[in-house]
Amino acid sequence: MKLLYHPDCSQISLAGVLYALGDPVRLQVVQQLAADGELTCNAFDCDVAKSTMSHHFKILRESGVIRSRKEGTQHVNSLRQDELQELFPGLLDAVLQSSACGAVTG
Amino acid sequence: MKLLYHPDCSQISLAGVLYALGDPVRLQVVQQLAADGELTCNAFDCDVAKSTMSHHFKILRESGVIRSRKEGTQHVNSLRQDELQELFPGLLDAVLQSSACGAVTG
Numbered sequence: 001m002k003l004l005y006h007p008d009c010s011q012i013s014l015a016g017v018l019y020a021l022g023d024p025v026r027l028q029v030v031q032q033l034a035a036d037g038e039l040t041c042n043a044f045d046c047d048v049a050k051s052t053m054s055h056h057f058k059i060l061r062e063s064g065v066i067r068s069r070k071e072g073t074q075h076v077n078s079l080r081q082d083e084l085q086e087l088f089p090g091l092l093d094a095v096l097q098s099s100a101c102g103a104v105t106g
Numbered sequence: 107m108k109l110l111y112h113p114d115c116s117q118i119s120l121a122g123v124l125y126a127l128g129d130p131v132r133l134q135v136v137q138q139l140a141a142d143g144e145l146t147c148n149a150f151d152c153d154v155a156k157s158t159m160s161h162h163f164k165i166l167r168e169s170g171v172i173r174s175r176k177e178g179t180q181h182v183n184s185l186r187q188d189e190l191q192e193l194f195p196g197l198l199d200a201v202l203q204s205s206a207c208g209a210v211t212g
Contacts, residue, residue, distance in 0.1 A: 013130075014133065014201070014204050014205055015129055015133055017128075018124050018125075018133075019125065019128025021124045021128070022121055022123075022124035022125025022128045023121055027120065027121055027124075087204070088200060088201075089203065089204070090196055090199070090200035090203070091197070091204060093196070094194060094196035094197040094200050095124070095194075095197065097195065097196070098120050098193070098197060
């Protein structure tokens with residue numbers, strides 16, 4: 001089974017996290033995960049190709065924003081909210097608050 | 107004289123701002139501007155080529171993170187801190203606080 005790479009907290013960089021969040025589709029994913037907790041990749045209602053979505057999930061995972069685990073043939077994803085809060089206090093909250101106000105697009 | 111494009115507040119997107127901040131050099135520029143107020147492009151002690159720096163300034167300016175004005179042959183840059191705070195409350199503060207803790211690199 002292919003192991004999914006997740007950075008340790010010491011490997012998570014601010015620039016990497018901001019870059020990962022700096023895309024409307026990835027922001028939508030993060031917002032939905034914050035609202036719903038755990039979600040499979042299929043649960044997201046984004047109007048993009050499956051391969052593009054996989055790429056977005058990879059960027060979110062490898063930057064340390066989300067954790068993904070295999071469950072059967074699916075990936076179940078969740079936000080690394082506590083770890084991010086510890087590393088970058090207030091950052092994710094500010095992003096979620098701003099994106100909830102409809103400022104995601106573009 | 108070539109006019110420098112700056113987006114109106116209504117054109118500034120969260121994703122665009124996060125993308126602009128999602129780079130170690132650009133984070134360093136933003137941190138230095140937050141500390142010093144206005145700075146010319148030459149004032150930054152980043153170990154990158156001049157053309158690369160110009161590109162970084164363009165991304166920061168066109169995303170709405172900084173304002174640049176011509177003064178003679180120089181560009182004088184400043185953070186659009188108040189406007190960003192209005193649009194995305196707490197975001198820039200959280201970024202500056204985290205980057206000040208040395209989490210910029212990578």
